[in-house]
Amino acid sequence: MNIVLIGFMGAGKTTVARLLAQRLNLKWVDTDDLVEDRAGLKTHEIFHTFGEVRYRELEIEVGKLLQGSMELVIATGGGVVLNKLILDYLTHKGGIIIYLDATFETLRLRVKSHSRPRPLFQDVSKAKELYRFRLPIYKKYADVTVTTEHKRPKQIVSTIISYISKTYL
Numbered sequence: 332m333n334i335v336l337i338g339f340m341g342a343g344k345t346t347v348a349r350l351l352a353q354r355l356n357l358k359w360v361d362t363d364d365l366v367e368d369r370a371g372l373k374t375h376e377i378f379h380t381f382g383e384v385r386y387r388e389l390e391i392e393v394g395k396l397l398q399g400s401m402e403l404v405i406a407t408g409g410g411v412v413l414n415k416l417i418l419d420y421l422t423h424k425g426g427i428i429i430y431l432d433a434t435f436e437t438l439r440l441r442v443k444s445h446s447r448p449r450p451l452f453q454d455v456s457k458a459k460e461l462y463r464f465r466l467p468i469y470k471k472y473a474d475v476t477v478t479t480e481h482k483r484p485k486q487i488v489s490t491i492i493s494y495i496s497k498t499y500l
């Protein structure tokens with residue numbers, strides 16, 4: 332089965348996916364990277380040139396491509412939960428959905444210190460509204476919620492591994 336990481340921008344999905352895959356000796360992908368490869372453009376360029384709707388279409392296409400995948404650690408873009416179909420694709424052959432949780436303030440500070448431009452985090456009050464709107468959706472789809480608050484990526488990975496071994500092995 333796949334291990335699918337969901338959560339808001341700045342949750343650490345990419346870093347955790349890479350480390351988790353290393354620890355479990357699995358391959359990993361990031362849906363944002365796959366979208367960018369497919370479009371031949373960076374995320375912010377897709378948003379600016381074609382708009383969010385096009386970005387979401389590309390996310391669906393990428394999800395569909397991953398439908399047949401197994402034993403993959405998948406870092407998702409923060410918005411994949413807007414379309415349940417994508418999560419269904421990603422877990423089609425079986426999967427665990429892990430929600431990486433943090434307070435909005437922590438996410439804001441993390442995003443601020445990153446150089447990657449995030450089109451939906453340009454305006455902090457809009458991002459906060461988005462966070463509030465999405466929080467119950469992340470929780471609804473998660474098999475497990477893992478807090479990332481005051482945690483290093485390595486600690487988060489250990490928590491995930493102990494959850495998986497207790498629950499699935």
Ligand code: S3P
Pocket residue numbers: 338339340341344363374407408409410411449450451
């Ligand atoms: C988005 C999150 C981004 C990226 C795009 C939209 C969102 O990914 O997919 O900018 O809607 O939350 P990260 O969560 O990896 O930053």
